[in-house]
Amino acid sequence: MRALAILAGNEIRDGLRNRWVAAIVLLLAALALALALLGSAPSGSVRATPMSITVASLASLTVYLLPLIALMLAFDALVGELERGTLLLLLTYPVARWQVVVGKFIGHSLILLVSLLVGYGGAGLVLQFTGGADAASWDAYLVLMASSWLLGSVFIALGYLVSVLVRERATAAGMAVALWLLFVVLYDLGLLGLLLADSEQQLGTGLVAGLLLANPTDIYRIINLTGTEAVSLLAGMAEAGRSAGFSPALLIALLAAWVVVPLTLTVLRFQRKEL
Amino acid sequence: MTTAVSIELDGVGKRYGDHEVLHAVTLAVGRAECVALLGHNGAGKTTLMKLLLGLTRPSAGRIRVNGADPTHLRGRGLGAGIGFLPENVMFNTAMTGHEVLRFYARLKRVAVATLPALLAEVGLGEAARRRVATYSKGMRQRLGLAQALLGQPHLLLLDEPTTGLDPVLRETFYRRVRRHQEEGGCALIASHALTEIEARSDRVAILRQGRLVAFGTLTELRERAGLPVRIRVLTGAGEAAAVAARVGGGLRLEHINNQTFDLACASEAKLDVVTHLAGLRPAVRDVEIHAPGLDQVYAHYSAAEGPQ
Numbered sequence: 001m002r003a004l005a006i007l008a009g010n011e012i013r014d015g016l017r018n019r020w021v022a023a024i025v026l027l028l029a030a031l032a033l034a035l036a037l038l039g040s041a042p043s044g045s046v047r048a049t050p051m052s053i054t055v056a057s058l059a060s061l062t063v064y065l066l067p068l069i070a071l072m073l074a075f076d077a078l079v080g081e082l083e084r085g086t087l088l089l090l091l092t093y094p095v096a097r098w099q100v101v102v103g104k105f106i107g108h109s110l111i112l113l114v115s116l117l118v119g120y121g122g123a124g125l126v127l128q129f130t131g132g133a134d135a136a137s138w139d140a141y142l143v144l145m146a147s148s149w150l151l152g153s154v155f156i157a158l159g160y161l162v163s164v165l166v167r168e169r170a171t172a173a174g175m176a177v178a179l180w181l182l183f184v185v186l187y188d189l190g191l192l193g194l195l196l197a198d199s200e201q202q203l204g205t206g207l208v209a210g211l212l213l214a215n216p217t218d219i220y221r222i223i224n225l226t227g228t229e230a231v232s233l234l235a236g237m238a239e240a241g242r243s244a245g246f247s248p249a250l251l252i253a254l255l256a257a258w259v260v261v262p263l264t265l266t267v268l269r270f271q272r273k274e275l
Numbered sequence: 276m277t278t279a280v281s282i283e284l285d286g287v288g289k290r291y292g293d294h295e296v297l298h299a300v301t302l303a304v305g306r307a308e309c310v311a312l313l314g315h316n317g318a319g320k321t322t323l324m325k326l327l328l329g330l331t332r333p334s335a336g337r338i339r340v341n342g343a344d345p346t347h348l349r350g351r352g353l354g355a356g357i358g359f360l361p362e363n364v365m366f367n368t369a370m371t372g373h374e375v376l377r378f379y380a381r382l383k384r385v386a387v388a389t390l391p392a393l394l395a396e397v398g399l400g401e402a403a404r405r406r407v408a409t410y411s412k413g414m415r416q417r418l419g420l421a422q423a424l425l426g427q428p429h430l431l432l433l434d435e436p437t438t439g440l441d442p443v444l445r446e447t448f449y450r451r452v453r454r455h456q457e458e459g460g461c462a463l464i465a466s467h468a469l470t471e472i473e474a475r476s477d478r479v480a481i482l483r484q485g486r487l488v489a490f491g492t493l494t495e496l497r498e499r500a501g502l503p504v505r506i507r508v509l510t511g512a513g514e515a516a517a518v519a520a521r522v523g524g525g526l527r528l529e530h531i532n533n534q535t536f537d538l539a540c541a542s543e544a545k546l547d548v549v550t551h552l553a554g555l556r557p558a559v560r561d562v563e564i565h566a567p568g569l570d571q572v573y574a575h576y577s578a579a580e581g582p583q
Contacts, residue, residue, distance in 0.1 A: 003382060006378065006381050006382055010378055013370070013374070014367060014369060014370070017369040017370065018369055084365050085361065085363060085364070085365040086365050086366060086367060088330065088361055089359065089361055089364065089365075089422070090382075091328075091330060092328045092330065092357065092359045093379065093382040093383060094382060094383060094384075095382055274291070274331050274332075275325065275330045275331060
């Protein structure tokens with residue numbers, strides 16, 4: 001525990017020192033505030049509070065932005081230190097290799113958590129004080145923040161997996177971008193194409209649901225865009241949400257699995273790595 | 276665990292795929308001993324250190340460091356028994372010297388209160404509050420040394436420790452290693468700086484293409500190599516050639532100029548030669564005897580064709 005705390009603390013200190021934390025907080029806060037203040041204007045006759053509108057629009061943007069931020073934090077965590085030569089020295093200290101990976105993960109994940117709490121939480125409070133929030137929309141907003149943290153953590157873990165598999169930092173950067181494209185853009189395009197081609201509806205709903213759950217960003221979308229009545233209406237995913245009928249616990253567990261599995265693979269690979 | 280031997284290698288080999296980096300290396304280093312590890316680039320010095328640190332596993336043979344097998348410690352770190360200074364040591368440049376050292380100290384469970392004294396000892400007392408990014412190569416190297424000394428480890432593994440240090444700092448550095456030895460510690464220093472390591476090491480290990488081709492004190496290696504002793508003879512101005520012609524006796528004449536010439540003779544014959552030269556006074560004014568230094572010994576062992 002002690003070593004984990006030291007290693008995590010070191011990542012957080014590094015994040016603060018390199019202005020990473022500041023940059024992420026500012027970005028998230030600016031995004032959330034812009035959507036909260038500008039996007040909530042045309043609520044019109046829809047029975048939704050400005051905050052639930054913000055949840056829908058913020059979730060749609062977060063799904064693009066947060067994985068990118070997380071990958072940028074994570075992609076050189078191991079290969080970068082290996083290239084700079086600091087990893088070799090660290091491993092001669094009384095720390096286990098799994099502790100290096102998990103300690104870094106805790107640090108990076110906490111950086112994201114604090115950034116989300118300050119950035120999105122701050123925007124939520126602004127909505128509260130401008131009268132754009134009620135209890136139900138706060139529930140959705142908190143779910144958004146929690147699931148965003150999980151989504152970010154998923155991509156930190158995926159970034160580490162990339163970082164442990166390659167020998168050069170540049171390769172890791174390229175692979176991180178490729179992962180982002182795959183999970184955030186290409187996967188859904190492919191799925192959409194599949195559904196369009198399947199005009200006969202031969203694919204079972206089970207298969208489509210399974211394909212959706214195989215992508216962490218889609219799990220995140222399902223959680224946030226079908227989570228509450230008001231939001232799912234806004235997002236036009238009410239029907240999808242109802243028909244899929246995934247329990248929130250299952251969705252959260254799946255996202256958590258998307259954290260644990262890549263992280264475990266990273267540890268296993270790292271323990272075998274010859275330095 | 277306390278043992279008389281700090282490092283013990285028994286038939287250790289290491290191969291990466293088809294490439295054999297180390298082959299059947301056997302050596303033992305005792306307590307309070309300083310051993311110089313020499314060899315061309317790629318001879319296997321760094322690999323040997325990584326094996327001792329448990330960073331990589333030997334393909335053959337057995338390793339003991341402070342009585343324990345470092346490969347069993349693999350993945351768990353080595354504890355406080357070893358201090359390591361890697362070649363071209365690097366740190367997180369966004370941190371200050373003190374922050375870097377504090378990070379490592381906490382991992383090794385060394386009291387943070389002891390750090391200012393340690394930083395002052397390596398001459399970084401003032402600079403400790405500055406970011407490592409502003410440090411010169413020599414300052415980083417000294418921070419690396421401070422890091423290796425954390426917790427007073429029994430064994431110091433130093434890979435090219437004095438690169439980037441000016442002569443004064445080198446002297447300070449070796450004094451610190453000497454103190455480490457006096458306190459019963461052991462040091463293994465990989466180096467290319469032959470002349471400076473010559474006087475500071477108790478024994479010398481020479482690696483050539485992954486094989487240990489020589490291991491012993493400088494005197495032992497010199498004798499085993501049968502390297503000739505060089506005798507410089509001083510004569511009157513312009514008389515060197517004439518005097519040299521009178522020496523004869525099958526001695527090899529190595530160098531001649533106006534009033535000096537050099538003779539090469541076997542180590543055991545040098546007293547006879549000097550006696551002979553003394554008989555040639557006053558034409559011979561003086562003699563200087565130069566035993567082969569570490570650079571010649573190293574050149575001999577690292578170039579000789581051994582069994583492959």
